Amino acid sequence: MRFFLIIFCTALLGFACVKSKNKNPVPAIEYKDFGAKKTTAGNDTAVMVISYEDGDGDLFRDANANGPNVIGTFYYLNSATQQFTPIMDLITNDTMRITQTVLQPNVINEDHPSYRNKSVRGDMYLPWGPFRSGDSVKVFKYTLFVVDEAGNKSNIITTPTFTIDF
Numbered sequence: 612m613r614f615f616l617i618i619f620c621t622a623l624l625g626f627a628c629v630k631s632k633n634k635n636p637v638p639a640i641e642y643k644d645f646g647a648k649k650t651t652a653g654n655d656t657a658v659m660v661i662s663y664e665d666g667d668g669d670l671f672r673d674a675n676a677n678g679p680n681v682i683g684t685f686y687y688l689n690s691a692t693q694q695f696t697p698i699m700d701l702i703t704n705d706t707m708r709i710t711q712t713v714l715q716p717n718v719i720n721e722d723h724p725s726y727r728n729k730s731v732r733g734d735m736y737l738p739w740g741p742f743r744s745g746d747s748v749k750v751f752k753y754t755l756f757v758v759d760e761a762g763n764k765s766n767i768i769t770t771p772t773f774t775i776d777f
Contacts, residue, residue, distance in 0.1 A: 634730060638665040638757050638765040643734060645770060647742060649777045657742035659754065661735050661768070668726035669760040671715035679710035680758050681737060688750035689771075695752060698744055709753070711737055743775070750774050 640661050647657035663670060672680050685704055686695035697706040713735055715726060743751055752772045757765045 612640055615685075621707065632721055635666040636669075636759070636760050636761060637763045638663060638670050640664075640735075640765050640768055642755075642768050643772050644772060647773070647775060653742060655742050655746075656738070659737045659739065659753075659770070660728040661737065663757065663765075664730075664732040665759060666730050667759075667761075668729040668731045670713075670731065670757060671726060672712050672760070673715055675696065675712050675714070677712070677760070679712045681711040681755065682758065683711075683753050686752050687744060687748045688755070688769040697707040697713070707732070709739075713737075720754055748760075748777065765767055 620753040630673055633689050636750045640663050642659075643662050644660040645657060647655065647756075668682065672678070686697050687694040688694075699705070749770060753770045754767055755770070
């Protein structure tokens with residue numbers, strides 16, 4: 612009897628430690644990594660990795676026509692003020708935004724189903740080129756957020772400060 616009680620308590624403790632799936636329809640993101648280089652053609656290129664979690668799986672776009680779902684702002688270190696400053700869009704007289712559309716992975720068959728209506732989490736790899744406003748910009752950072760199909764806006768993340776020596 613004692614043996615069965617120990618097995619039961621161990622199993623109960625194991626199930627209590629399993630993290631339940633997120634059902635929150637508002638996506639959440641977190642900065643993970645950034646890697647930058649200059650190509651042989653002399654162009655800047657970078658990949659930023661952010662982790663995501665979305666309780667209803669509508670984070671990804673079905674088509675580019677649905678608009679961007681990753682929105683960011685680039686800030687450079689202004690050498691005169693020693694403050695991080697966004698680049699201004701002279702036409703709109705507003706902060707210039709970086710946008711990217713991340714599409715839902717292809718739904719091939721029942722082995723590769725849609726993410727819709729399912730809790731999802733993973734990493735997003737965001738290729739950027741160019742990733743800064745010019746070669747003279749050496750110190751910079753970004754703020755980013757994502758928007759899902761329902762219009763839910765995630766938390767805003769701020770990356771660490773990056774220093775590029777090329």
